[in-house]
Amino acid sequence: AVVPGLSFIRQAELYIIFAALMAVIAKFYSLIVPFFQERIPAMKLSIPVKMLYLLIIAYAISLTETNLTGGGEQFLMMQGMNGTHDIRWLTIMMLIHFVFTLFSLSSGLPGGSFIPTLVTGGLLGQIFGLVLVQRGWIGYENVSYMMLIGMVAFLVAVVRTPLTAIVLITEITGHFEDRKS
Numbered sequence: 249a250v251v252p253g254l255s256f257i258r259q260a261e262l263y264i265i266f267a268a269l270m271a272v273i274a275k276f277y278s279l280i281v282p283f284f285q286e287r288i289p290a291m292k293l294s295i296p297v298k299m300l301y302l303l304i305i306a307y308a309i310s311l312t313e314t315n316l317t318g319g320g321e322q323f324l325m326m327q328g329m330n331g332t333h334d335i336r337w338l339t340i341m342m343l344i345h346f347v348f349t350l351f352s353l354s355s356g357l358p359g360g361s362f363i364p365t366l367v368t369g370g371l372l373g374q375i376f377g378l379v380l381v382q383r384g385w386i387g388y389e390n391v392s393y394m395m396l397i398g399m400v401a402f403l404v405a406v407v408r409t410p411l412t413a414i415v416l417i418t419e420i421t422g423h424f425e426d427r428k429s
Contacts, residue, residue, distance in 0.1 A: 252390040261387070266376055266394075267401060273372060274405030277346075281361075284354035298355045305351060309344055324370045327395070333388075335378050342371040365406050366399045373398020 252259065278349035293301075323341070330339055349364040377394030380386045384396070404410045 250389045252386040270401040271405050284350050288354040324367045368403025369399040370395040
């Protein structure tokens with residue numbers, strides 16, 4: 249991840265805008281997950297039927313993008329290495345991942361939210377980064393940095409444990425220092 253070569257003031261402006269955007273989306277996420285977690289069990293479906301529905305949804309998603317199913321981390325890694333420039337397509341994929349995550353978390357079946365939360369944040373960071381590239385504010389080489397910031401921001405906003413999120417992302421990336429190239 250290459251840090252944008254912007255002035256401190258310009259970086260602060262971008263991060264404040266990005267933080268506000270992530271806070272709004274994370275608040276929506278935090279409100280909609282419990283809503284689905286109350287409604288889906290109320291349907292009184294058996295575990296095998298719930299699994300069948302999730303399997304059908306996962307199969308339909310995999311017809312479009314195989315790596316988007318599961319946690320979605322392979323899709324995020326591909327986007328970080330040689331991602332798309334098409335913001336509309338990426339936004340649709342992020343929304344599909346978001347909805348699939350909601351159904352998975354709300355089903356009552358075993359599974360976690362950590363990796364899907366990171367993937368959603370990373371994709372939001374990529375979308376934000378691509379918008380900044382289109383506006384000429386940052387270079388394309390900085391998009392993966394925005395993905396990393398998005399992962400941290402969304403995880404912090406959803407889980408509300410900033411120090412834990414920062415340490416986890418630092419461990420995942422293996423970098424403790426700020427690198428500029």
